[in-house]
Amino acid sequence: MTFTALLLLLVSSSVPAAVAVLFNEPRIFGEDATGYGPIFEEEPVDVVYTEDSPDKRISMNCRARANPPAAYRWRRDNWEIKLMEQPDEHYSLVGGNLVITNPIQKKHAGTYVCVAKNIYGTVISKEARVKFGFVEEFPDEEREPVRVMEGQGVVLLCVPPKAWPEEVTYRWIYNEFPVFLHTDRRRFVSQKTGNLYISKVEAQDAGNYSCFVSSPIIGKSVYSKFTTLIPLPPDDGEERKYPADISVKFGDTTAMLASNITIECFALGNPIPHIVWRKVDSTDLPANHEISESGAVLHLYNVQYEDVGAYECEAINTKGKDWHKAWLYVESAPEWAETINNTQVDIGFVRLYAI
Numbered sequence: 001m002t003f004t005a006l007l008l009l010l011v012s013s014s015v016p017a018a019v020a021v022l023f024n025e026p027r028i029f030g031e032d033a034t035g036y037g038p039i040f041e042e043e044p045v046d047v048v049y050t051e052d053s054p055d056k057r058i059s060m061n062c063r064a065r066a067n068p069p070a071a072y073r074w075r076r077d078n079w080e081i082k083l084m085e086q087p088d089e090h091y092s093l094v095g096g097n098l099v100i101t102n103p104i105q106k107k108h109a110g111t112y113v114c115v116a117k118n119i120y121g122t123v124i125s126k127e128a129r130v131k132f133g134f135v136e137e138f139p140d141e142e143r144e145p146v147r148v149m150e151g152q153g154v155v156l157l158c159v160p161p162k163a164w165p166e167e168v169t170y171r172w173i174y175n176e177f178p179v180f181l182h183t184d185r186r187r188f189v190s191q192k193t194g195n196l197y198i199s200k201v202e203a204q205d206a207g208n209y210s211c212f213v214s215s216p217i218i219g220k221s222v223y224s225k226f227t228t229l230i231p232l233p234p235d236d237g238e239e240r241k242y243p244a245d246i247s248v249k250f251g252d253t254t255a256m257l258a259s260n261i262t263i264e265c266f267a268l269g270n271p272i273p274h275i276v277w278r279k280v281d282s283t284d285l286p287a288n289h290e291i292s293e294s295g296a297v298l299h300l301y302n303v304q305y306e307d308v309g310a311y312e313c314e315a316i317n318t319k320g321k322d323w324h325k326a327w328l329y330v331e332s333a334p335e336w337a338e339t340i341n342n343t344q345v346d347i348g349f350v351r352l353y354a355i
């Protein structure tokens, strides 16, 4: 056993030297000492395109160093794009770059690779995805009016349409565009769901509300049909009081090491509840935190392993308390023990050597 292990060790330790010799060989065998196969200097990267974009084109870059200069081809989802044989009004080749004018989702979304070739060899680039960003419209159905007793809490649902990328922001239009509702201790807009929460309704809340969704990445906004909110005066002229009741709850969250996270907690109740954040089993919140939206939102910046734990929000008013608790986990992205660089292997030579 010991002997075998030792032998393996000897064999493997001698491999790097053998590889080094192999890589040096082609130069000696090459007929033209200055010629070489293509080596990428620029490879295409992922693109998000939206149909509303002003210049109506996608450009994907590809450039390789080669002698003689490389010829370029492109593949979409493993199909050769026949730039020469079947000219297409959408595709053109500028140097090694592929330009798509007036892109259409059905024809042009997909995974692209650039292929650079000369007499010494062929290289294939990394894959680059072309995706189409969008924000759908809200449905046309009218929204029912909402009647609420003054002093009670209410939630107006946003029910946003589909969007990609999913990062969107939410606001509510009050009565008419472009008047946006002010959020404060009493009124909160969740950036997770878009819903509008009013901890206790007042007579002045009467009016029409529309959920406004914006995608900062693609620069498009859409808004919902209006919901009419009708506050009803209390029966005996006196508002009833309600204990704090947490209605925006954060779930267990897994954050990447060094990322930023945001968690939300908001309560209905009369008087307006007060929100307090805590890290369970810890005297303080992490130093790199910030609380905004009158207490409803906790941001943790540059999350570290020591921030792992349960986080609690407590909502309090004179009628009572409510709690909510969830966990934060922290994960790191996989780390490479060693960075492997691109390697150019002359396939022709290896085949020759094998014979």
Ligand SMILES: *[C@@H]1O[C@H](CO)[C@@H](O)[C@H](O)[C@H]1NC(C)=O
Pocket: 175, 206, 207, 208, 226, 228
């Ligand atoms: C709210 O909408 C209704 C129905 O469209 C309209 O009659 C009413 O005047 C609007 N109220 C306000 C305050 O804009």
Ligand SMILES: *[C@@H]1O[C@H](CO)[C@@H](O)[C@H](O)[C@H]1NC(C)=O
Pocket: 258, 259, 260, 301, 302
């Ligand atoms: C986290 O937030 C800080 C401050 O707003 C910002 O400078 C940084 O780029 C953010 N980091 C990530 C990973 O988003």
Ligand SMILES: *[C@@H]1O[C@H](CO)[C@@H](O)[C@H](O)[C@H]1NC(C)=O
Pocket: 339, 340, 341
């Ligand atoms: C990979 O390339 C980088 C920069 O070109 C260099 O610093 C590094 O030593 C290389 N790594 C290996 C394993 O060859």
